[in-house]
Amino acid sequence: MTTDSQPTRAASARPGPRFLVIGAGMSGILSAIKLKEAGFDDFAIYEKADRLGGTWRENTYPGISCDVPSHFYSYSFAPNPEWSHRFSPGAEIQAYFEDVARRYGVSSRIQFGKEVTRCAFEDGRWQIETDDGATDAGDFVIAATGVLHHPAYPDIQGLDSFEGSVFHSARWNRALPLAGKRVGVIGTGSSAIQIVSALVDEVAELSLFQRTAQWVLPVENPAYSEEEKAEFRRRPEAMAEIREEASRAFTEGFANVLVDAESPLLQAIQDLCAANLENNVTDPELREKLRPDYRATCKRLIMSEDFYQAIQRPNARLVTEGIERVEKSGVRTRDGRLHELDVLVLATGFGVERFVRPMQVTGRGGMALDEVWKDGPFAYMAISVPDFPNFFMLNGPNGPVGNFSLIDVAELQFAYILQLVDQVRSGACREVCASWEAMRRFDAERREAAKSTIWASGCKSWYLDDSGLPTAWPWTFDRFREEMSQPRLGDFDTR
Numbered sequence: 001m002t003t004d005s006q007p008t009r010a011a012s013a014r015p016g017p018r019f020l021v022i023g024a025g026m027s028g029i030l031s032a033i034k035l036k037e038a039g040f041d042d043f044a045i046y047e048k049a050d051r052l053g054g055t056w057r058e059n060t061y062p063g064i065s066c067d068v069p070s071h072f073y074s075y076s077f078a079p080n081p082e083w084s085h086r087f088s089p090g091a092e093i094q095a096y097f098e099d100v101a102r103r104y105g106v107s108s109r110i111q112f113g114k115e116v117t118r119c120a121f122e123d124g125r126w127q128i129e130t131d132d133g134a135t136d137a138g139d140f141v142i143a144a145t146g147v148l149h150h151p152a153y154p155d156i157q158g159l160d161s162f163e164g165s166v167f168h169s170a171r172w173n174r175a176l177p178l179a180g181k182r183v184g185v186i187g188t189g190s191s192a193i194q195i196v197s198a199l200v201d202e203v204a205e206l207s208l209f210q211r212t213a214q215w216v217l218p219v220e221n222p223a224y225s226e227e228e229k230a231e232f233r234r235r236p237e238a239m240a241e242i243r244e245e246a247s248r249a250f251t252e253g254f255a256n257v258l259v260d261a262e263s264p265l266l267q268a269i270q271d272l273c274a275a276n277l278e279n280n281v282t283d284p285e286l287r288e289k290l291r292p293d294y295r296a297t298c299k300r301l302i303m304s305e306d307f308y309q310a311i312q313r314p315n316a317r318l319v320t321e322g323i324e325r326v327e328k329s330g331v332r333t334r335d336g337r338l339h340e341l342d343v344l345v346l347a348t349g350f351g352v353e354r355f356v357r358p359m360q361v362t363g364r365g366g367m368a369l370d371e372v373w374k375d376g377p378f379a380y381m382a383i384s385v386p387d388f389p390n391f392f393m394l395n396g397p398n399g400p401v402g403n404f405s406l407i408d409v410a411e412l413q414f415a416y417i418l419q420l421v422d423q424v425r426s427g428a429c430r431e432v433c434a435s436w437e438a439m440r441r442f443d444a445e446r447r448e449a450a451k452s453t454i455w456a457s458g459c460k461s462w463y464l465d466d467s468g469l470p471t472a473w474p475w476t477f478d479r480f481r482e483e484m485s486q487p488r489l490g491d492f493d494t495r
């Protein structure tokens with residue numbers, strides 16, 4: 001291993017590094033804007049879909065909105081005075097990313113309809129291939145391929161036999177009219193809860209198939225008035241103040257405390273959720289069915305202003321019996337009952353362990369990322385994998401996930417990556433990635449810290465790996481911010 005506290009070899013006089021950005025969601029757009037800003041204009045952005053936006057392009061289900069305040073879920077450099085609500089709907093978020101990408105001259109640089117299928121480090125450079133057989137080469141890869149990207153389908157017997165319409169929440173069939181239909185929703189994550197609230201008054205019957213009850217934090221979602229928007233346009237500092245306040249609230253009241261299961265602030269969140277359940281669900285039997293048997297925030301916390309009202313509508317049913325199988329006319333539960341349906345929505349989440357894949361990525365000496373990650377994905381500081389030089393991930397494995405702005409996370413990560421790129425730009429080295437030694441140390445510390453987080457307090461969630469250990473950043477968000485402010489260069493293998 002070499003360290004780059006001192007230059008090891010001067011870079012050759014190449015005209016300037018070329019960057020390959022994979023993915024044009026929030027992170028890919030950010031990368032392109034920041035590369036331009038840093039004076040790197042030689043880059044390509046590959047996007048497999050025919051539109052940018054990632055998550056917000058793909059999730060168009062009724063009721064979709066962000067669950068962190070919109071002025072916080074915005075790029076820090078591109079505040080948006082037009083947000084309609086405190087938590088604005090998904091279509092607005094999609095429009096925001098499209099607008100920012102256009103204004104910053106990024107849209108025209110995206111190569112749409114090109115999925116990167118192969119990405120190999122050969123002779124000191126990254127060679128990529130797209131699904132149409134085209135190739136490209138570059139010095140750096142920015143993998144902005146998303147976390148909640150590949151829909152996870154439940155393994156339920158007979159799903160194929162259903163004669164109504166069935167689709168995943170991230171593949172919503174918008175052409176299908178739902179008025180007067182009997183709709184079933186499987187799952188109780190954030191998407192399911194948003195769908196139930198939005199649909200219940202439109203459909204004839206709504207059945208929510210619940211395996212695990214969820215704690216629900218009550219939030220209000222007021223619309224911004226035209227006067228407020230005018231004020232935001234006139235005085236951008238007003239938006240900055242809201243952003244700052246939301247950032248502080250989410251960091252101090254939330255992200256920082258999740259990592260300490262004993263924190264009194266977690267108890268305060270628990271109390272708020274419990275009071276929401278007690279005060280807003282009148283039928284004691286329904287209330288008990290909706291009461292989780294684990295601690296609030298062990299799973300990603302649901303924020304909703306109206307879910308409990310929705311599930312108590314006369315046409316709504318909470319089904320907790322457990323699904324036996326799907327039949328041609330509906331869902332058969334373990335108590336033998338058939339729930340007849342016209343539409344079945346699978347709000348069953350995402351394959352979060354897939355990160356970057358199915359792209360075939362090979363690092364030094366043809367080492368396959370699939371092989372390196374055979375026991376589960378990992379990355380030093382969520383960004384770099386040893387022996388995959390000049391390959392950086394945004395929102396990669398072991399990064400902060402939870403109820404806060406992943407835009408904030410990606411911005412911090414990109415600033416860190418640029419400092420690593422600077423090692424190459426300055427001629428200190430030509431290749432930079434985490435050393436194995438640093439990776440092992442980071443992973444051991446991460447595993448140890450993960451045990452005392454709330455996510456390890458006894459529930460099943462997508463935060464856990466196969467062994468039941470939380471995979472997310474297990475320290476405070478303040479620590480993440482601090483780590484991201486400056487790479488510990490001694491932890492990097494530079495050549």
Ligand SMILES: Cc1cc2nc3c(=O)[nH]c(=O)nc-3n(C[C@H](O)[C@H](O)[C@H](O)COP(=O)(O)OP(=O)(O)OC[C@H]3O[C@@H](n4cnc5c(N)ncnc54)[C@H](O)[C@@H]3O)c2cc1C
Nearest residue numbers: 023025026027047048054055066067115116145146405406
């Ligand atoms: C329903 C839902 C609600 C959410 N709400 C919030 C929220 O309130 N707050 C929050 O912070 N986060 C939220 N998230 C998380 C959200 O995913 C992130 O905030 C953010 O949008 C991620 O952006 P990204 O660019 O990293 O990934 P994505 O948005 O997933 O974009 C990745 C892009 O890469 C492309 N791509 C992938 N592989 C390839 C390849 N091999 N070749 C070419 N292109 C490829 C994809 O097509 C996609 O466009 C939510 C996620 C979901 C699913």
